[in-house]
Amino acid sequence: MHTPLKSNIASDTPSLAIRARGLRKVFSHPISGVVAAVDHLDLDVPSGICFGLLGPNGAGKTTTLRMLLGLMPPSAGSLELLGLPMPQQSRRIRPRIGIVPQADNLDPELSVAQNLRVYASFFGLPQQISKPELDRHIERLLEFARLSERRDFRVESLSGGMKRRLTLARALINSPDLLVLDEPTTGLDPQARHTLWSRLEELKAQGTTLLLTTHYMDEAERLCDELVVMDHGRILDQGSPQALIARHVEPWVIEIRSAGRQTTAFAPLSSLGKLERHGSSLFLYTHDRQRALNDIDGLTASLPTPPVLLQRPSGLEDVFLRLTGRDLREEA
Amino acid sequence: MTSAPSMRAAWSVFARNFLVWRRLFWPALVMNLGEPALYLLGLGLGLGHFVGEMDGVSYVAFLASGIIASSAMNTSSFEGMYSVYTRMGPQKTYDAMLATPLRVEDIVLGEMLWCAAKALFSAGGILLIALALGVITSLKALWVFPAALLIGLAFAGPAIMMSALARNYDFFNYYFVLVLTPMLLISGVFYPMESLPPALRPWLDLLPLPHAVELVRGIVLDVALSRTWANIFSLSAYAFGGFFVAAWLVRRRLLE
Numbered sequence: 001m002h003t004p005l006k007s008n009i010a011s012d013t014p015s016l017a018i019r020a021r022g023l024r025k026v027f028s029h030p031i032s033g034v035v036a037a038v039d040h041l042d043l044d045v046p047s048g049i050c051f052g053l054l055g056p057n058g059a060g061k062t063t064t065l066r067m068l069l070g071l072m073p074p075s076a077g078s079l080e081l082l083g084l085p086m087p088q089q090s091r092r093i094r095p096r097i098g099i100v101p102q103a104d105n106l107d108p109e110l111s112v113a114q115n116l117r118v119y120a121s122f123f124g125l126p127q128q129i130s131k132p133e134l135d136r137h138i139e140r141l142l143e144f145a146r147l148s149e150r151r152d153f154r155v156e157s158l159s160g161g162m163k164r165r166l167t168l169a170r171a172l173i174n175s176p177d178l179l180v181l182d183e184p185t186t187g188l189d190p191q192a193r194h195t196l197w198s199r200l201e202e203l204k205a206q207g208t209t210l211l212l213t214t215h216y217m218d219e220a221e222r223l224c225d226e227l228v229v230m231d232h233g234r235i236l237d238q239g240s241p242q243a244l245i246a247r248h249v250e251p252w253v254i255e256i257r258s259a260g261r262q263t264t265a266f267a268p269l270s271s272l273g274k275l276e277r278h279g280s281s282l283f284l285y286t287h288d289r290q291r292a293l294n295d296i297d298g299l300t301a302s303l304p305t306p307p308v309l310l311q312r313p314s315g316l317e318d319v320f321l322r323l324t325g326r327d328l329r330e331e332a
Numbered sequence: 333m334t335s336a337p338s339m340r341a342a343w344s345v346f347a348r349n350f351l352v353w354r355r356l357f358w359p360a361l362v363m364n365l366g367e368p369a370l371y372l373l374g375l376g377l378g379l380g381h382f383v384g385e386m387d388g389v390s391y392v393a394f395l396a397s398g399i400i401a402s403s404a405m406n407t408s409s410f411e412g413m414y415s416v417y418t419r420m421g422p423q424k425t426y427d428a429m430l431a432t433p434l435r436v437e438d439i440v441l442g443e444m445l446w447c448a449a450k451a452l453f454s455a456g457g458i459l460l461i462a463l464a465l466g467v468i469t470s471l472k473a474l475w476v477f478p479a480a481l482l483i484g485l486a487f488a489g490p491a492i493m494m495s496a497l498a499r500n501y502d503f504f505n506y507y508f509v510l511v512l513t514p515m516l517l518i519s520g521v522f523y524p525m526e527s528l529p530p531a532l533r534p535w536l537d538l539l540p541l542p543h544a545v546e547l548v549r550g551i552v553l554d555v556a557l558s559r560t561w562a563n564i565f566s567l568s569a570y571a572f573g574g575f576f577v578a579a580w581l582v583r584r585r586l587l588e
Contacts, residue, residue, distance in 0.1 A: 071430060071587055091433060099431035105424035109352045118351065121344040122432035174432075 016080070017178050017209040018045035018068060023077035025063050025233075037063040039233035041077070045226075047177075050200070050210040052220045052227030054316075056324050060233035061213045062102070065182055068211075069099060082177055095123060098171035102182040104163050106155045112166055113151040116141060116173055123174045137173075144199065145169035161192025168199060178209045185219060197222060217317040229323045236323045241316050248322050249314040250274065250285040254292055257281050257308040269295060278321060285314060337437035337579075345429065345442025346449070349415075353450075363410075364454040368403035369461050372396055375522075376467070387524050389553055396462040397549040398521030400476060401483060403458055404451035404548075405541055408484040409512060411447045412491025413504045419443075420495055426586055436586065440579045444488040444571070451484025452477060459552070470554035479551060483544040486567040489574015496581035520545045537562075540570045 020043040066072040273286030376392035419425035519541035550557035
């Protein structure tokens, strides 16, 4: 079966969808003076993969995206999208990228189908393809977004998940080689998130390069082939989710609930791995799960109420917390 | 820096606005036509009863020509402020547009053309009412249509500038109370400009509305157009200058 959303024209996509060197953006702030929101960023995003841009709020993700999309001039550095320099060649790049923004900016007064049609006109599609072709293209996008039955509904009447799917369909109107998604599932319920993920996986299977920012580590772990964790405008590390987990955290995590204030009592555990406090819990990152559980039993045997224990394989969230370490962290 | 806009791209912005406007036709009709029509009837017939003639024509006809020009100004200004601001700020329509090949120049030109179309709609409506009432009789009055477009373009740029500078809707009060309303009162809409101090005249010529009123009055009352080219030149200068400054300010707001 041919891919329904990509054009049949042989794509001349180079091996790197995005290449940034020394990318920098400084803002002058009335109180804190000159602040570098993005500080000498080097980024290589290979074509055809899903690439994640992770970081806490204020890490510089949105500024990076805005520079990538030519919506903000960089203070320094060079940038190439799909092999073309940005922003110099933005007129040639724009028709080949799609954007799913963080905040919904659909036309609320227009219907679902009208939103797609109007967006097609911004790309000049009515001048490039015949009307029946455009109609078919819009039908396929509605089907892809599971919105065919809602085509004549006003956007105002859609649920949050439907709006997101429409925004995704709209970003695909120009059959982009590169799709940029800024926190695409923030605020959605679990069903809506899963539906959107399956759509993104289908796009990836079709060869569209995805660049994704997200706060959800499960989302990044599920979708991203490769990702960077950034903070304070710099990249802290880069790799596949598995590689990052292997590099930064021990394979097992045991969470001791409500033990955050008893750091000293549990201090002996630190011989088995890393002991960290996040919120009211203690986290033990370890290679030797069995021994750790035994030791915890020993340490808590004398307590009137033994603490609640949770154990799980470590994940991207642990990498994220360790790298960006916003929380009060105590190394015992 | 501002580059030349693409007409095709600007047209897609215009067409989008038209599509939305069709859905909101009735409230728009009341706003753009109802209000100036009430002024015309209320002031023209009521005040006209006492005033009788002004500048050699009936007061209703005098006022009608002034209100055609001022309603073009108001409609264009409203669209360039409240509607453009909504699309630039809360509704983020321009963010969506800038994610496509559209550029700021295309958007600003499209919006200015749309403001002008709405000015035409409003001024044309008043003209039809005045024709129906027999206040205006000359068929030459139909030249008001292109004049209204030009007036709409002249006022669209400054209004879009205000939108680019505004941080909330209340900001527009300044422009209305400090700029548009005073201009409305001294531009010959309600009484001839000859009654103003002569020393003021050259300064008033720098404003766009006196030119708009002069142009429209000459057309609809079928009297000799005294300074047609000066009128057209002044309004065009506002339209061109307005475009470049508005595009610069919108770019600064959205892309820096």
